[in-house]
Amino acid sequence: MAPPDFHRINGGDPPGSRDLVVRLPGVPSQVSRARGIVTAALGRDHPFYDDVVLLTSELATNAILHTRSGSGGSFTVTVTSSESAVRVCVADAGSDGPPCVCRSSTPASGGQATSGRGLPLIEALSHRWGFTREDGSTTVWFELLQARMPAVAV
Numbered sequence: 727m728a729p730p731d732f733h734r735i736n737g738g739d740p741p742g743s744r745d746l747v748v749r750l751p752g753v754p755s756q757v758s759r760a761r762g763i764v765t766a767a768l769g770r771d772h773p774f775y776d777d778v779v780l781l782t783s784e785l786a787t788n789a790i791l792h793t794r795s796g797s798g799g800s801f802t803v804t805v806t807s808s809e810s811a812v813r814v815c816v817a818d819a820g821s822d823g824p825p826c827v828c829r830s831s832t833p834a835s836g837g838q839a840t841s842g843r844g845l846p847l848i849e850a851l852s853h854r855w856g857f858t859r860e861d862g863s864t865t866v867w868f869e870l871l872q873a874r875m876p877a878v879a880v
Contacts (some may be wrong), residue, residue, distance in 0.1 A: 757783055801819070804814060811872065854868070855868035
């Protein structure tokens with residue numbers, strides 16, 4: 727198995743922001759490596775760490791289970807952080823249809839479905855999310871934003 731393709735990019739972002747981009751093979755063991763990318767980019771003390779790890783894990787799993795990335799392909803995880811936001815993008819090898827925010831609790835499943843929770847979690851926990859489909863691939867992204875609270879005089 728080839729090592730992941732690590733590189734940092736800086737597209738003129740403000741000081742303190744950074745991007746970490748990693749390409750991983752489309753196999754289940756790489757979901758934990760995707761979580762490790764979040765740790766490398768943010769550190770465990772980041773206020774959004776737990777949510778970003780969870781949501782990145784969901785997107786990596788979706789890329790492997792529901793796209794051509796899981797059939798011998800690869801997927802790319804990009805983590806961008808700044809003082810005000812964290813954005814994660816997972817680009818995969820594409821699928822026959824767009825990502826679906828399907829609900830796992832249908833009457834037929836009795837709420838016991840083992841899949842279908844990823845995008846609803848992203849919808850619930852992120853401030854914004856979306857996807858693009860281009861040249862046969864799909865990129866799903868989410869953002870978590872730091873809320874700035876005004877100082878209150880006491």
